[in-house]
Amino acid sequence: MFKLGAASVCGAIAALTAIVAGLLSDARLQIILGRAFCSFIVSGLVVYIAIFLFDRLGYASIIHEFEENWKNGEKEEEQAVGDKQETEENSENSGEAGEETPQEESDSSEEGGFTPLQADELRHVATDQEE
Secondary structure (H helix, E strand, O other): OHHHHHHHHHHHHHHHHHHHHHHHOOOOHHHHHHHHHHHHHHHHHHHHHHHHHHHHHOHHHHHHHHHHHHHHHHHHHHHHHHHHHHHHHHHHHOOOOOOOOHHHHHHHHHHHOOOOOOHHHOOOOOOOOOO
16 A cells, blocks of 8 residues: 555656646647656656565665664663763762762763863974064
8 A cells, every 4th residue: 555655646746747847838738738647657657666676675674673773772872871860860969079080080981982181191292483
């Protein structure tokens, strides 16, 4: 049913495009309707065959698996963020000042892949300045 519906919608779009193009070019009504009918049939068949082959070759299952993995990844990411927020709330509630020690900073930078620049870690380059 989906195949026929998708083919019909694409065929209708192609037919409307042919009608608009025919009206803009001042063609006769018979020519416009003939071209619209042909474009409806041809584009409908092409879309139907493409969807049929798509299903037959198994690409639909690959996309379905990808979507499931994507949703599972988002759920795992949300759980990880929730766990991290809970641990931060627990550490704040336990009486800590909320500041991280240098060891904690390096741990969080490894997880996120971001490390803030430190002044003593920067390489200084000497330049020749003429005055």
